Amino acid sequence: MQTLQDFRPSSSSGRSRGRILRLMSAAFAGLLLTPALAACSNPTPIKVSVQEPGGLRTSTCETAYSRASTREHLDMGPFGIATAESYEETAQSWIDAAVECPSRRDEAAVYAARAHMRAWHVQSGEAAEAKPSTSLAISSSDNLDTAAATMGKEAATQAAKGEDMAGFAMSILAARHAGAEWMLSLSDAHTTAGQILVSHLEADPRPGTYSVQELLAHPDTIIDKANGLRSPTTALVEMNAARSILASIDAMSKTTSGTGKHQESSADEAARNHRKAVRELTDLAVSHIYLSLAFGYPNTKTAIFAPLSAF
Secondary structure (H helix, E strand, O other): OOOHHHHOOOHHHHHHHHHHHHHHHHHHHHHHHHHHHHHHHOOOOOOOOOOOHHHOOOOHHHHHHHHHHHHHHHHHOOOOOOOHHHHHHHHHHHHHHHHHOHHHHHHHHHHHHHHHHHHHHHHHOOOOOOOOOOHHHHHHHHOOHHHHHHOOHHHHHHHHHHHHHHHHHHHHHHHHOOOOHHHHHHHHHHHHHHHHHOOOOOOOOOOOOOOOHHHHHOOOEEEOOOOOOEEEHHHHHHHHHHHHHHHHHHHHHOOOOOOHHHHOOOHHHHHHHHHHHHHHHHHHHHHHHHHHHHOOOOOOHHHHOOOHHHO
16 A cells, blocks of 8 residues: 655655756746846837937927827827817917927928818818908917017018018909908008018018019919919918018028127027017918918928928
8 A cells, every 4th residue: 555655756856856946947037038138138219309418308399399299199089179279279389399399390380280270170160161260360460579679680581571472462362352351451461560570670671562473364373383283372372471481480590689689688588589589480480371271272291391491
C-alpha cells in the first residue's frame, strides 16, 4: 500500500522543479520587459518649442494653434455643438493663432473666416436670400488706431491702398447692381479703414481713383489672377483686400515698428503696441475673407489655402 511518504518528491526532483520555476519566472519577466525596453529605445516624439530655454515648454504659438485646432475638431466632429456662439469662439481662437504664429497667419485667418461662416449659417438658417452681415467688416475698419500709429510707412501705404482700392471697386459695383445698398456700406467701411491707416503719415499715398475697365467688363464674375479661378467680382474685391492687409502685416513685422513716440517707449510697451496692431489688422483681414467666402469665393483648399499674400 502506498503511503503519503511515497508521494513526497525527492530532494533532487525538488531542486529540478525549483530551477524550472526560476527559469519560467525569468522568461516571463523578460517578456514583460521587452515592450518597455523597446519603448525606451524608440521614444514617442514630443513636440517642444526650440524658442523656450531647454525646449521644455511650448511656445505661445504652439499653445494658441493647438487650442484653435482642438476647437476646430470639436466643431467639425460628430459631437460638436452647432451654435453660433461656439463657432464665434472658434473664430476668435484662430485669430489668436494668427497673431501668435506669423508663419501660419494666412492659414489661421482662413480658418477663422470659415468659423465666422459657420456662425452665419446657423444664424441665417442657410436661407438662400440671407445676406451676410457687414457689421464685422465695419467694426474692424473702425478699430485700427494702434495699427495706424505703429505701422511703418511701407506697411501703412500697402494696407491703405488695398482698402481704398476695395472701397472704390465696391462703389463702382454698387452702381451696376440694383438694390446694392450693402455694397455702398462696404465701400464706406473700406474707405474709412484707408483713412485711418494713413492718419499718421506725412502725406496721403492713396491715388483716390483706379482703373475701372475690368470692373465694368466683369461686374458679376471675374478671374482671380492669383490662382486662375473664377469668382464673383464682389468676392474677389474682398479677397484682394485681405491679401493686401496680410501682406502689410508681414511688411510691418520685417521693419522697426512705430513712430518716434512709440520708439521712445519701453521695449515692453512697443511689443504690446505691435501685438495689438497685428490683432487689429488680423481682425480686418479675417472680416474680408469671411465676406469673400459669403459672397461666393471658391471655398476649396486649392483656392484659399494658396498664399493669400501673393496678391
